[in-house]
Amino acid sequence: MQQSYFLHSFLRDPLAVGSLFILLLLVIASFGAPLIAPHNPYDTTTIDILDSELPPIWLEKSDSRFLLGTDSQGRDMLSTMLYGMRVSIIIGLGAVFLQAVMGILIGLVAGYKGKRLDAFLMRLADVQLSFSTYMVAIFFGALFQAAFGMGMYEEFAIPLLIFIIGFAEWPQYARTVRASVMAEKKKEYVEAARVIGLRPGRIMWRHILPNTLTSVLVISTVQVANAIMSEAALSFIGLGMPVTRPSLGSLIKAGFDYIFSGSWWITLFPGLALVLLILSVNLLGDWLRDFLNPKLYKE
Template sequence: MSIWKRFKKSYFLYSFLRDPLAMGSFIMLVFFVVAGFSAPITAPTNPYDTSQISIMDSELPPIWMDGADPNFILGSDAQGRDLLSTILYGTRVSVVIGLGAVSLQAMLGILIGLVAGYRGGKLDSILMRVADVQLSFSTYMVAIFLGAICQAAFGVAKYEQIAVPFLIFVIGFAEWPQYARTVRASVLAEKSKEYVEAARVIGLPSRRIMWRHILPNTLTPVLVISTVQVANAIMSEAALSFIGLGMPVTKPSLGSLIKSGFEYFFSGSWWITIFPGIVLVGLILSINLLGDWMRDFLNPKLYKK
């Protein structure tokens, strides 16, 4: 039986299709992701192309308000960019940073947690103390510190070119202990089971036992954590952009769009901040709701059949 046929007959799909909240959050998430990554095709204009931007079109209201321009459905921002286009491109940037940061967190955390849990002893103590020290510094503290140094060292113009990989590195590096502690706890529970003892008896090397036998049985909590961490990473990027240490205004993300319009909010140009804020809330909410459903489904103590 093929993988697709097994998936169609799985209890996972059966439960998912009968949970309106899970289906609704998944559809919302797919909509945001597809809209963001199809921005070069679907967006009315390219906010990176200065030839398509005119300062004379700045702060135009949405199409249903007086003084609107039919070419700007959701209005324009203070730079004269079409707000719908900047939201689409900004959603793509935010999702890329979220996925990239979580991938880095997972790689570091799984590797460290797996080695610490399986090897034990002094190595375990050292790695977990490093994780404890890392957890004592918040993501924002690490990002603000490194972001300020990076902008001072490279300058604003150079920082604009490296902003995305820099934020992926900073947010990913700051949050790896969450994965390491979770994986370590799962490894400690798994390594004393019979199948691990049997693998040792037949002479399999430790590396093979860790990666081929123990790791697959520790990925369930990692999957649940990843959904939550993607939302946290997107929120971290938005917060850093809002205080000026994330994405620059010239390269829109949802956070930088909210920041760019905040100073015009009370002057009447509320749409520059409100619309990106609504998209950010919807994106975070859909990820968190889907993550909550997966946590309940994968935890037999919580999930009610």
């Protein structure tokens, strides 16, 4: 019954349906890039520098091989965007998974145990929130490059960015889960579980946690969009993905130097793709928040 109500409510919202359609289209296209993309931007044998900065196919001096033109390195823009979007999505999902694991664990313990442990963990979260994602990226990025060199950084840029963004944003989950746990642990089913002798760990993970997943699900949709934006921002200021490993952020950064010379498509098309991706995720998150909150959702 609940599933049919969920589906019925979703299908009645054309904005949510359209957002899901666009999101699925972008995800399928990006992860299917090896099959869909006309060129492989990682295969240097197929890239010719003489093809650099060719305009989209509907403009003069274009090449029919490159539908959306080429970038400053001669790579096909459409192919590079598809591969780059896949990198951005992987970083966004990976960072949110790390945030969720850290935040849920800390929030559960802080909310259930309370007292000194709760105070210590929440002050730790406050300290973490005082450092922005960019500060964390500067610190760990500079440390990694100094220790292992730029070549190693380019090779491990994706897991490093997942760690940086995930480590910087876990307090959002911790505070949300802690608030839900503090409300749930006072309810009768938790008292009953204590009376029959269940261990605190079992009570937290098997009984309290499932009742906090609604808030976790809602915040996850927002955090995915935030993580993708963080990767794009870090790449734009030179702290994210290198130009040789395209992401939407690094493509925008690479094309920004050429936007005033007439090669506007190098920045515009990845920027539009980034906006569509983030907007579709945010709109789905807004609908999900309204649906799961009976005070906000209206028939």
